[in-house]
Amino acid sequence: AKAAGRGKHCFYEPSMHSEAADRQLLENDLRQALDRGEMWVAFQPIVRVASEEISGFECLVRWNHQTRGPISPDKFIPLAEECGMIGRIGEFVLQAAIAEAAGWPDNVRIAVNLSPIQFNDPNIVDAVAALLAEHDFEPARLELEITEGVFLADSDATDGTFARLKSLGVRLALDDFGTGYSSLGYLKKAPFDKIKIDQSFVRGAASTTKRNGAIIRAIVSLAESLDMDTTAEGVETHDDLYLIRELGVSQVQGYIFGKPMKAEEARELANSSRVE
C-alpha cells in the first residue's frame, strides 16, 4: 500500500509525504519518551533587575530523543497538544519542578508553563493542589505561566479555573504578552500577577528602532497600574539589559544571566541566593 501510495502522490511536493511520515514517527516516539526516561526539566534563572538577585527559575521541558538527540519544545509541545500527550508531559514537569525546588531556599520561586489544554482540563486545580500538598510546597512559590490561548475555550469554565487557582494561592503569569489576540481584555478579566514581555519586543530593542522600547514602556506602565510584575524575556546583551532597566521592567530572563540549566546547577545558584 505504501509503494502504491508513493506512486500516486508523485505530483505532490516530495517533502510533504516525508514530513507527514516523520511526524508520525515522532509522535510514536513521543508516546514512549516519558517511560523511556528521555524527558527532563531545565531551569532558567529569572533575575530582579534592581538588585540582580535571583527571583526564581522558569522550568522548561527537554526531550533527549534516543537517536535524534535533543528536540526543541517548539516542535514537540504542539505535537503533544495535538496527540493528547500534553497532560502527562505537563504533569511530569510540574511534579519534577516542585520536587526539585522543595529543597531550595523558600525565597526562590519556580515558574511552570501550562498548556491551554492542561489549563482547561477540569482536574488541573486538584492536580496542582495535590502536588503542593505532597511536597509541602508553599503555593506562592509556584507561578503558572499561561498564554492567551486559554481564553479561546469556554469562558465560564476558564474564569472558574482562574478563581480556584488564585484561591490555592499560586501566582499566575501571562506569557508571551503582545504576540496574541486582544490581550488587553484578558488582562482585565483574569487575575494575573505578572506579565512576561515577549522576546520579540525585547531582543535587540536597544539597537533597532525606538518602537520596541516604546512598546515595552507601555506594557510596564499598564502592568504597574494593574499592580502586576513584569519580566522581559530574551535579554542577551548589556545594551538590552540597560534599556530594560531604564524602562522600569522588574525582572529579566535571558542568556545574559543564564541559559536553561540542569537541576544540579540551578540548585547551587538557588542556594547561593539564600537569605540568612
Ligand code: C2E
Ligand atoms: P517560553 O515559555 O516563552 O519559554 C522561553 C523560551 O525562550 C525558552 O525556550 C528559553 O530557553 C528561551 N530563551 C530564554 N532566554 C533567551 C535568550 O536570551 N535568548 C534566546 N534566544 N532564547 C531565550 P525553550 O526552552 O526552547 O522553550 C520554547 C517554548 O516551548 C516555551 O516558550 C514554551 O512555550 C514551550 N515549553 C517549554 N517547556 C514547556 C513545558 O514544560 N510545558 C509547556 N506547555 N510548554 C513548554
Ligand code: CA
Ligand atoms: Ca514560559
Ligand code: CA
Ligand atoms: Ca514566553
Ligand code: CA
Ligand atoms: Ca515563546
